[in-house]
Amino acid sequence: xxxxxxxxxxxxxxxxxxxxxxxxxxxxxxxxxxxxxxxxxxxxxxxxxxxxxxxxxxxxxxxxxxxxxxxxxxxxxxxxxxxxxxxxxxxxxxxxxxxxxxxxxxxxxxxxxxxxxxxxxxxxxxxxxxxxxxxxxxxxxxxxxxxxxxxxxxxxxxxxxxxxxxxxxxxxxxxxxxxxxxxxxxxxxxxxxxxxxxxxxxxxxxxxxxxxxxxxxxxxxxxxxxxxxxxxxxxxxxxxxxxxxxxxxxxxxxxxxxxxxxxxxxxxxxxxxxxxxxxxxxxxxxxxxxxxxxxxxxxxxxxxxxxxxxxxxxxxxxxxxxxxxxxxxxxxxxxxxxxxxxxxxxxxxxxxxxxxxxxxxxxxxxxxxxxxxxxxxxxxxxxxxxxxxxxxxxxxxxxxxxxxxxxxxxxxxxxxxxxxxxxxxxxxxxxxxxxxxxxxxxxxxxxxxxxxxxxxxxxxxxxxxxxxxxxxxxxxxxxxxxxxxxxxxxxxxxxxxxxxxxxxxxxxxxxxxxxxxxxxxxxxxxxxxxxxxxxxxxxxxxxxxxxxxxxxxxxxxxxxxxxxxxxxxxxxxxxxxxxxxxxxxxxxxxxxxxxxxxxxxxxxxxxxxxxxxxxxxxxxxxxxxxxxxxxxxxxxxxxxxxxxxxxxxxxxxxxxxxxxxxxxxxxxxxxxxxxxxxxxxxxxxxxxxxxxxxxxxxxxxxxxxxxxxxxxxxxxxxxxxxxxxxxxxxxxxxxxxxxxxxxxxxxxxxxxxxxxxxxxxxxxxxx
Numbered sequence: 001x002x003x004x005x006x007x008x009x010x011x012x013x014x015x016x017x018x019x020x021x022x023x024x025x026x027x028x029x030x031x032x033x034x035x036x037x038x039x040x041x042x043x044x045x046x047x048x049x050x051x052x053x054x055x056x057x058x059x060x061x062x063x064x065x066x067x068x069x070x071x072x073x074x075x076x077x078x079x080x081x082x083x084x085x086x087x088x089x090x091x092x093x094x095x096x097x098x099x100x101x102x103x104x105x106x107x108x109x110x111x112x113x114x115x116x117x118x119x120x121x122x123x124x125x126x127x128x129x130x131x132x133x134x135x136x137x138x139x140x141x142x143x144x145x146x147x148x149x150x151x152x153x154x155x156x157x158x159x160x161x162x163x164x165x166x167x168x169x170x171x172x173x174x175x176x177x178x179x180x181x182x183x184x185x186x187x188x189x190x191x192x193x194x195x196x197x198x199x200x201x202x203x204x205x206x207x208x209x210x211x212x213x214x215x216x217x218x219x220x221x222x223x224x225x226x227x228x229x230x231x232x233x234x235x236x237x238x239x240x241x242x243x244x245x246x247x248x249x250x251x252x253x254x255x256x257x258x259x260x261x262x263x264x265x266x267x268x269x270x271x272x273x274x275x276x277x278x279x280x281x282x283x284x285x286x287x288x289x290x291x292x293x294x295x296x297x298x299x300x301x302x303x304x305x306x307x308x309x310x311x312x313x314x315x316x317x318x319x320x321x322x323x324x325x326x327x328x329x330x331x332x333x334x335x336x337x338x339x340x341x342x343x344x345x346x347x348x349x350x351x352x353x354x355x356x357x358x359x360x361x362x363x364x365x366x367x368x369x370x371x372x373x374x375x376x377x378x379x380x381x382x383x384x385x386x387x388x389x390x391x392x393x394x395x396x397x398x399x400x401x402x403x404x405x406x407x408x409x410x411x412x413x414x415x416x417x418x419x420x421x422x423x424x425x426x427x428x429x430x431x432x433x434x435x436x437x438x439x440x441x442x443x444x445x446x447x448x449x450x451x452x453x454x455x456x457x458x459x460x461x462x463x464x465x466x467x468x469x470x471x472x473x474x475x476x477x478x479x480x481x482x483x484x485x486x487x488x489x490x491x492x493x494x495x496x497x498x499x500x501x502x503x504x505x506x507x508x509x510x511x512x513x514x515x516x517x518x519x520x521x522x523x524x525x526x527x528x529x530x531x532x533x534x535x536x537x538x539x540x541x542x543x544x545x546x547x548x549x550x551x552x553x554x555x556x557x558x559x560x561x562x563x564x565x566x567x568x569x570x571x572x573x574x575x576x577x578x579x580x581x582x583x584x585x586x587x588x589x590x591x592x593x594x595x596x597x598x599x600x601x602x603x604x605x606x607x608x609x610x611x612x613x614x615x616x617x618x619x620x621x622x623x624x625x626x627x628x629x630x631x632x633x634x635x636x637x638x639x640x641x642x643x644x645x646x647x648x649x650x651x652x653x654x655x656x657x658x659x660x661x662x663x664x665x666x667x668x669x670x671x672x673x674x675x676x677x678x679x680x681x682x683x684x685x686x687x688x689x690x691x692x693x694x695x696x697x698x699x700x701x702x703x704x705x706x707x708x709x710x711x712x713x714x715x716x717x718x719x720x721x722x723x724x725x726x727x728x729x730x731x732x733x734x735x736x737x738x739x740x741x742x743x744x745x746x747x748x749x750x751x752x753x754x755x756x757x758x759x760x761x762x763x764x765x766x767x
Contacts, residue, residue: 010207011143018200019079019154023072025196029188030068034060036184056177063171070167078154112339113175114165116377117182122161123374123753124186125193127743130752132197133157139201139209147290151760157193158756164189182379277410277748284755285408288363291765295360295404308361308401315355319348320394320451327387338383341376341390345369352397353767361401363765368397370754375418375746380426385440388447392418395450399457413461415747420468421446422746424686424701438479442471472686476703476715483703483713486721489662490713492537493723494706499533510630511557515619519607520560527600528553531586538589550631552582557627560607561619572608580604663722665693669731680730681709688741689714691732693722699741 037060041053126133137149152159164185168178178185205211288295308316326344327336336344349369356362372393376386399414400406406414421443446464453460476483504525511521532549539545555575563569580601587597672680683702691700691714700714700722712729714722724732732738742749758765 007143007145010204010209011140014140014143014200014204015155016079017203018196019075021196021199022154022160022192023075023079025192026071026075027068029192030064030071032188033181033184034064036188037181040180052176052180056180059173059177063173066171067167067173070170071163074163075154112342114169116338116342117175117178118158118162118165119374119753119756120182120377120379121164121186121189122158122756123749124190125157125161126752126756127749128190129157129194129197132194132201135210136197136201136204139204142210148759148762156756156759158760160193161189276744280748280751280755281408281410284367284751284758287755287758287762288367288407288765291762292359292363295363308398309357311355311357312352312361312401313398315352316394316398317454319351320391320454323348323391323394324451327391336387336390338376338386341386342373345373345376345390345393348393359766360404362767364401364404365397366765367407367754367758368393368400370757371747371750372396374750374753375422378422378426378746378749381422382425385425385443388440388443389418389421391447392450395454395461398454399461402457410745410748413458413465415745417446417461417465417468418747419745420465420684420686423684423688423742424472426688426741438475442468442475469685473704476685480703480715482717482719483701483715483721485661486713486715486719486723487704489659489721490704490706490711490723493662494711496530496533496537497711498707499536500530503529503532507553510627514557514623514627515561516557517560517607517610519603520556523600523604524553524556527587527590527592528556528583531590534590535586547632548582549586551628552579552586554624554628554631555579556583556604558619558624561624576608661721663694663720665722665724665728665732667728668693668735669728669733669737670735672727672730672734676730676734677726679733680712680726683709683712683729690739690741691722692737693732 034057037053037057041050041057045053133155136155140149140155141147149156154160165178169175285295307313323344346369349365352365353362356365372390375381375389381389396406396414396418403412406412410416425439425443446468449464450460477487478484507524507529511524528549532546532553535543535546535549556579559572559575559579563572583604584597584601587600592600683705685702685705688699688701691698698716700716702712703715703721704713705711710726712724712726714724716722729738744752
């Protein structure tokens with residue numbers, strides 16, 4: 001579809017419809033934010049916070065109209081041009097991109113905080129609408145024949161985000177008040193922009209513009225009706241699309257697409273895995289490659305670039321030493337505020353760029369600075385840990401200059417280390433100092449090791465990554481009070497299940513050619529094997545209790561054989577009461593209810609009655625003696641459990657293991673696909689999730705995984721432990737009952753943030 005007048009007109013109509021939908025929908029968004037503030041006020045809180053909320057509601061009631069007008073006026077002006085004027089922001093905002101490069105000036109903390117707030121809002125929008133925006137961007141660029149959207153194009157999320165935050169401050173609202181409402185602002189505008197992009201894409205799709213792009217139509221619908229068909233007439237219908245007065249901007253494009261189901265949600269989230277990460281990195285390399293072709297070539301060849309120039313190496317060393325001196329290593333070191341960290345980073349970047357010898361080095365410095373700017377403004381990273389992430393900037397820059405595949409592959413150890421540490425601290429509970437101190441101490445050690453070996457490239461990152469993984473296993477098993485008991489219980493569950501399976505297998509082999517009554521076989525395989533396993537876990541494989549349980553199995557086998565003489569029958573009657581008591585005690589210790597015990601004993605009585613009437617085959621004495629010997633030495637035939645498959649064919653119900661310290665998830669979810677089963681196996685220890693289970697929706701951390709990752713233990717910050725078998729875990733992932741706290745890794749999120757800034761001003765790479 002070559003660019004021509006018709007295509008340009010089509011793009012202009014799409015952009016106009018997009019803007020008009022925003023104009024119609026923003027009043028509802030503003031009203032929703034005000035209502036969210038009132039809802040907050042109604043919730044219990046500390047006195048100081050309650051006072052802040054009360055003042056916020058009063059200010060919003062007074063200033064919401066000014067805030068709305070500050071958003072609408074620039075958008076109405078953009079209906080024709082398609083761009084939003086920079087004047088929409090206050091004069092104290094950060095200078096526009098061109099001015100930022102021409103001179104170096106100090107900027108106050110309030111201005112930096114405003115920039116951070118708008119950047120976070122843009123990220124929240126992209127979190128929800130990244131696929132829709134990418135599709136719309138591709139279609140508009142194709143129609144207009146451009147390589148990129150204009151930096152101030154109203155379609156860009158960061159343009160709308162800056163408009164929203166600028167109007168907020170212009171209306172007299174403060175950034176402290178913004179932070180109080182940040183969650184609601186992010187939620188409302190993310191839903192709203194996703195709907196806007198979706199409906200614009202739908203209209204372009206109807207007009208045959210790039211129909212091969214997957215629109216992913218099953219999106220979660222926002223509550224805003226600006227892009228929905230309405231039953232009553234509206235004054236703001238767009239004549240650009242030939243609509244009647246009773247429709248929305250894209251009324252003619254509505255299809256009967258319903259709300260997204262949870263199952264579809266999980267499929268969409270799964271797609272935002274490695275493929276999504278690779279796509280983000282690929283787009284970064286293509287964007288930078290348009291400015292610096294050499295960068296795109298070396299980024300795809302491991303070792304394709306030489307180490308940093310001597311001047312840059314010296315500058316990196318000096319800056320790293322200054323960072324260590326400024327931030328300190330001791331326990332009494334001050335916690336540096338985020339705006340100060342960002343300002344320091346900006347100044348360091350200028351020093352490094354002056355020392356750089358090539359355009360590729362300068363571009364690498366810029367990209368790494370943007371990545372760490374995003375990481376350091378991540379709210380969920382606690383301040384005490386944030387400084388250690390800041391200290392990783394220079395080691396990462398050094399490895400990025402020498403190994404440009406850092407920007408091309410997701411499995412670079414430097415990226416993986418940042419992602420693993422980030423995933424673990426995103427749910428950091430600062431009130432539990434023992435937990436926080438242990439994680440902080442290990443992260444500090446990891447960073448200091450990386451700093452101590454500046455010339456080893458990726459090897460030092462790979463080494464400390466392996467050490468960090470080992471630390472997590474030890475930490476959750478031995479140091480974390482919230483998980484220690486649960487991990488111990490989960491390991492006992494796994495050991496018991498493994499032994500039960502092994503005992504069952506060996507008993508089947510032993511009785512394969514022995515004439516044992518079928519009811520007795522079922523009892524031994526399905527009940528007593530588990531009793532043996534439970535006894536061995538509690539008391540040890542070589543304990544008297546375990547030997548007694550094995551003798552009970554031998555006595556039961558003998559008792560179930562045909563008894564043709566009076567002496568044999570008398571012996572059975574003499575042995576039966578203590579044997580039945582032993583069987584009942586064993587079942588009770590294994591967790592069987594009294595009703596199930598009675599049922600099992602009733603079935604055994606039927607089998608023993610058959611033996612009395614000689615309706616069963618007799619077991620030769622020498623064969624019975626051989627069975628006793630094999631039972632006594634049963635453990636010698638057991639391996640370490642590595643080759644035992646604990647899957648759904650064996651572990652159908654773990655509920656008997658549940659206790660006050662360990663919850664077993666035995667039901668719920670939906671039938672998982674093979675992809676979900678694979679995803680369940682790939683979850684990483686330390687990562688955080690939101691779990692919807694037993695009428696509770698709360699954050700949980702993956703604390704332990706068993707052999708072959710068939711069992712997984714999650715722990716809440718309060719210490720409640722929840723155990724999943726892999727099939728059930730996949731079912732919860734499939735149904736959206738277990739949702740990752742991070743939709744994407746920390747470095748991928750940071751890369752998207754860097755992309756948004758480079759989209760707005762690619763020339764910053766060259767300066």
